Amino acid sequence: MTLKVADTTKLGEIIEVVDAVAQMQRQRHERQPDAINYEIVVGYFRRVQRAKEEGKLLVSHTPMIPPEIFYAMDIVPLQLEFAATVAAQIVKGVEDCFSAAAAFGLAPEICSAQRLIAGQAIQGWLPRPDALVWSNQVCDNTAKGSNLLAEVYDCPRFFLDRSYQYSERGVQYFTQQLQELICFLEDLTGRKMDWDRFAEVMERSRRLQELHREIRELRKAVPSPWRNLWFIHMMGTEMYMAGTAEAIAHLEAIRDAARQKVEEGKGYVQEEKFRLLTIFVPPACAWALMGWMQGKHGAVCVAEPYFSYRDGENIDPGKPLESLARKSFYCPICGPMHGPAEEGILRDAVRDAIDYRAEGAVCFASIGCRQTDACIRMLKDSLQEKAGIPTLVLDNDTYDPTYVPEDQLKDKLEEFFELLEERK
Structure with missing residues (x-):
């Protein structure tokens, strides 16, 4: 099956809704980091929407493809899982995408992210890309699912291969893979990579990594200066x-807001009741849970070991390709x-539970994710034995709200909060 015509009405709906949210958040002083976030999302999708009319190359890609290369080459990237994530929260008719994916042969046991991405492609919700880039990171679903996308979009494509575990040989191999990706993009654009511009992009990426670490330190404070959705x-x-x-600019706004709370000796919520470790990704179709946990129950997410830059490796803008290759091994998600x-x-x-004084952990167990779910028993045992905290395993589907309704998720969380209260 090949996509004949793309109807980007749904993309327009995303832009309209997120833009309205951004304007609303701008009116609330304490939500400035949120406003910047939503403005970035609007700008991102507007660039996707206008790419063709502005004569720019549009490249769709999967997670863990380094966007720095696209920005250095003035290419408009479209991260497909991010588009699916936003759609799952905003757009009506997501169930049609799941139905389209099922009709194409994708079983319900497959990760709903891949099914939704495939459904969006089949339904023509997004512009047809000029090229598709995917990899074997962070999971095998990503590697296999994109073969279907290549068939639907029928466009030039590039598979970026990376060894699973870190080694110097693996870094050298992936550096060469990134060079081959650049050659592929140079052929498509008819332009050579501007290596000075690439170095500037990598300097900004280095600064972003630095901000991640600054924010991690601020989050150790009691009470927590953190808003769960950040x-x-x-x-x-x-x-x-x-x-x-x-x-x-986004991370600086978050850091400044958190630092102000720390300096004032205040938490983000008036009464902090529970300090939680959150493991893996909350369901995109129910992100309101994060605010509900914090606002109604005083439950603050103090750290996310699945998504953190650790001390150690740093980006060297003078060695952009090698730095990107190394980053792929220690970056959030892939690193842990x-x-x-x-x-x-x-x-x-375990380290985060101790360093951030967590009282419990919530593990979001998405039904279709074999990679994360395989770790859950080991995580529960390690956190209980080495950090002395209990873990709630919250079964869910990241993108399909019909698997576990939000009310059931709330009931399980409230039972867990009662347990934590009894342990005080």
Whole structure:
């Protein structure tokens, strides 16, 4: 099946709704970081919407493809999982995408992110890209699912291969892979990479990484200066805007807001009742849970070991390709998850529980994610034995709200909060 005509009405709906949210947040002083986040989202999708009429190359790509290369080459990127994430929250008719994916042969046991991405492509919700770039990161669903996208879009495509675990040989190999990607894009655009501009982009990416670490330190404060949704906003900015000035402005706004609370000795909520570790990604179709947890129950998410830059490696703008290759091994998501678990997600979760004085952990167990779900028992045991805290495993589907309704998720969280209260 090949996409004949794209109807980007849904993309227009996303832009309209997010723009309205951004304007609303601008009117609330304490929500300035949120306003910047939504403005970035609007600008991102407007560039996608206008790419063809402005004569720019539009490249669709999967998670963990470094956007820095696209920005350095003045290419408009479209991160497909991010588009699916936003659609799951805003657009009516997402169930039609799941139906289209099922008709195409994707079983319900497959990760709903991949099914929604495929459904969007089949339904023509997004502009047809000039090229498709995907990889084997962060999971095998991504690697396999994009073969379907290549068939639907029938456009030039590039598969970016990376070894699973870190080694110097792996870094060298992936550096060469990134060079081949650049050659592929140079052939498509008819332009050579501007290496000075690439170095500037990588300097901004280095600064973004630095801000992640500054924010991590601020979050150790008691009471917590943190708004639960900021972690999700930061995750998006890192994955689709790394290397841009907008990303830096966003994280600086979050850092400044958190630092002000710390300096004033205040928490983000008036009464902090529970300090939680959150593990893996909350369901995109129910992100309102994060605000509900904090606003109604005083439950603050103090750290996310799945999505954190650790001390150690740093970007060298003078070696942009090698730096990107190394970053792919220690960056959030890939760094903790590519094992061995004892040296990644297990170690990081225990360390965060202790350093951030967590009283409990919430593990978001998405039904279709074999990679994260395989770690859950080990995580529960490690956190109980080494940090002395209980873990709630919250079964969900990241994009399909029919699997577990939001009210059921709230009921399970409230039961967990009662347990934490009894332990005080």
